[in-house]
Amino acid sequence: MNEVQCIPMEEGLKWGLTVKEIGFTATAVWNPSPSMSHRTEPWPVPKEIVIGPKITQDSGSRFSPPPYAVVVENGEQKALVAIDADAGWHRWNDVTFMVDQSGVTVKLDLERQTPPGRALPHVRLRLFSGRQGETRHELLARGLSQAYPRAYKPLEPTPSWWSRPIYCGWGDQVTMSMHLEGPGPEPRAVAYCTQGLYERWIKRLEEAGVPIGTVLIDYGWSPAGVWQPDWIRWPDLRGFIRRQHEKGRRVLLWLATWLWDGLDDELCIFAGEHKLTADPTNPKYMARIAGWVDELISPRGYDADGFKIDQLAYCPSYRRPCGGKGFGGSFEFDQPQGDLRQYGEGAGVELLYRLQKQIFDAAKSAKPDALISSSTVHPYFHDTFDMVRLHDLGVFTADIFKTMRARADLSRAALPGKVIDADNWIHTDYDLWLRYTMGSRAIGVPCIFFAERFMLNWASNAARSTVLIPMEDLQRIAEAWKEDRPSTAG
Numbered sequence: 138m139n140e141v142q143c144i145p146m147e148e149g150l151k152w153g154l155t156v157k158e159i160g161f162t163a164t165a166v167w168n169p170s171p172s173m174s175h176r177t178e179p180w181p182v183p184k185e186i187v188i189g190p191k192i193t194q195d196s197g198s199r200f201s202p203p204p205y206a207v208v209v210e211n212g213e214q215k216a217l218v219a220i221d222a223d224a225g226w227h228r229w230n231d232v233t234f235m236v237d238q239s240g241v242t243v244k245l246d247l248e249r250q251t252p253p254g255r256a257l258p259h260v261r262l263r264l265f266s267g268r269q270g271e272t273r274h275e276l277l278a279r280g281l282s283q284a285y286p287r288a289y290k291p292l293e294p295t296p297s298w299w300s301r302p303i304y305c306g307w308g309d310q311v312t313m314s315m316h317l318e319g320p321g322p323e324p325r326a327v328a329y330c331t332q333g334l335y336e337r338w339i340k341r342l343e344e345a346g347v348p349i350g351t352v353l354i355d356y357g358w359s360p361a362g363v364w365q366p367d368w369i370r371w372p373d374l375r376g377f378i379r380r381q382h383e384k385g386r387r388v389l390l391w392l393a394t395w396l397w398d399g400l401d402d403e404l405c406i407f408a409g410e411h412k413l414t415a416d417p418t419n420p421k422y423m424a425r426i427a428g429w430v431d432e433l434i435s436p437r438g439y440d441a442d443g444f445k446i447d448q449l450a451y452c453p454s455y456r457r458p459c460g461g462k463g464f465g466g467s468f469e470f471d472q473p474q475g476d477l478r479q480y481g482e483g484a485g486v487e488l489l490y491r492l493q494k495q496i497f498d499a500a501k502s503a504k505p506d507a508l509i510s511s512s513t514v515h516p517y518f519h520d521t522f523d524m525v526r527l528h529d530l531g532v533f534t535a536d537i538f539k540t541m542r543a544r545a546d547l548s549r550a551a552l553p554g555k556v557i558d559a560d561n562w563i564h565t566d567y568d569l570w571l572r573y574t575m576g577s578r579a580i581g582v583p584c585i586f587f588a589e590r591f592m593l594n595w596a597s598n599a600a601r602s603t604v605l606i607p608m609e610d611l612q613r614i615a616e617a618w619k620e621d622r623p624s625t626a627g
Contacts, residue, residue: 138283141262145253146244149229152262152327154241159216160266164207166236169277169547170514172205173197174532177542179210182236189231189457190486192449192531198544199528201449202486204281204551205232206485208273209241215267217276221284226259227517228484230452248455250477250484259513266473278550281516288516292554296389296506296511299524299556300582301350302618305445306330307391308562308586309338310355312603316590319599324465330357331370332377338588339381345611347585348618351508352381353389353445361448361463362415363399364429366439375439389443389508394492395451398463406453406460409475413460414451417492418481418602426492430499441602443500446522452489453477476522489513493521510558516551526558527581533566541580557581564592575617583618 139158144151156162165179168186173194180186186251187193190201206219218241220232225380228251235242243262246497265280279576282289307583310326318325331518335354342349358371366374378388395414397405416422432438451460451467460476461467476485483491492512497520500507511522525548527541534540559577561584563570570591576582588611590603 138280139264141264143260143262145169145257146251148253148258149247150245150253150256152243152489154218154262154264154494155242155333156238156240159209159240160215161211161216161234161606162238163241164212164238165210166234167210167273168196168209169273169550170196170198170200171540171543171547173196175534175543177539177543179208182209182238184236186234186236187231188234190452190489197448197531198514198532198547200436200544200547201452201489202230203514203547204277204516206277206280207234207236207241208267208276209236212460213269215271215273215276217263217267217280218243219263219265219284221261221263221281222256222517223259223454224517225383225487226256227487228256230454230456246456248484250455255455258389274546274550277547278553281551285516285519288519288551290621291582295523295556296508298506299508301387301559302348303351303353303389303582303584304339304342304347304349304588305353305355305561305584305586306335306338308356308564308592309334309588311358311564312587312590315592315595315602316599320596320602324463324464327357327464330355332372332374335377336607339609340590341583342611343467345608346615346619347588347611348615349386349585351387351389351442353391355391355445356393356447356464360399361393361396364390364426364433378440378442379615382440387508389445389510390441392444392446392496393448393463394446394489396448396461396463396467398523405476408455408458408470408473411458411460411470411474413458413477414453415492416479417488417495418479418483420480422480423491423495424539426495427499430496433536434500434503436504438503442504442506443523444496444510445526446493446496446509447513449512453479453484454484483555486515490518490521493518497521514548514551515526519555520551522555524556524558524582525552527560529560533563533569535569537563537569538580541573541577545580559584561586565594565604567591567593571613574614578618585614 167179321578368448557580
């Protein structure tokens, strides 16, 4: 392993690796995060790859963020080029890797939020030469384990309930909106997150014998920015959770990390006059989080069992300001809108770490076996969540198992020992969804998004936009999941 000398720039840091330093002339470069079109093979050089919390065409797995690393290759020769930083100093969003036959140039954009001279002693570019017979994921894991050794310590045994099949209601929320209202924007589904509908969908899964062990209440049970139940949609959330517990199930709640619906301006970050996101640098906001989480998780409160943390990609950015009120009300500018205004110091994915860590610590304090799910597939975030969610499929692919296995392989290399949620947000291809749902235990913890209707076509009229899922198919899923089922004790 070699640490590479840095060249400070006006608004960031820059490193250059020559052929001599790498040890060979690169002919290809591999991004550990599969592309938007699910490419998992190396790219021929010259190639530029941008890695950050937002998806790009070349880094499209919706991990926020994935490791800031690439592997350069020439035949059997490999080398890992990776960025790491001290705790508290991951103060950036995007890193650009430019690879050609002359070497590798890496640019880290601090977006005017941290002086490069201050960041310089805390941020490193490392070069790891590959070993004979070492796979790309093995090389990635070896390099990351040296950069973030705490993430690679053996984990304590996980509670057995974390591995039980998951029902997430988002798919049913979407299809109900389409079935009743016809074509329209996906965010309408928020209104269909109601206690009565969730009880209806769970009853259908029960009738089919689908052995769900965790119920995930998705977006709509509360405003995006204020994590308190909407009593009209969920008049008895505490009672709903109690009844699921009586049936041996656990309940997770969806949380948005950045969206500000319901938050006062003083608790938010602004770019010029534009209100972007919640402000994790504000101690008053962080105290609010601790209070909300305690009320939701504590047995003396609502007694929920954890969270699905979502909407991760809106990390505050000077270069491309983004944020919004809620899903369907988010925005992004392609150029600066003015200096960022926030309460305290910090920037980039470091603020996402701070935010997620606050949720995690508060949840564990209220209930030690609480389960926190996220898609921050980077070893720096190892102590902020328990379960890696492989996230939405996005562009469809016939070889879905190869696609999702590649995401799972990245998760195991970056965060060994973490439980993996195989996810299930697959729509418009019923056979693909059914095949993946039945076989997803091969990828991770199986999950189902649809209990009643399946989403066929976003543009068709209401009669053709969805289809009723036959009970026989739910029973097929039930039988597939019962095979080799983990213990339900605990």
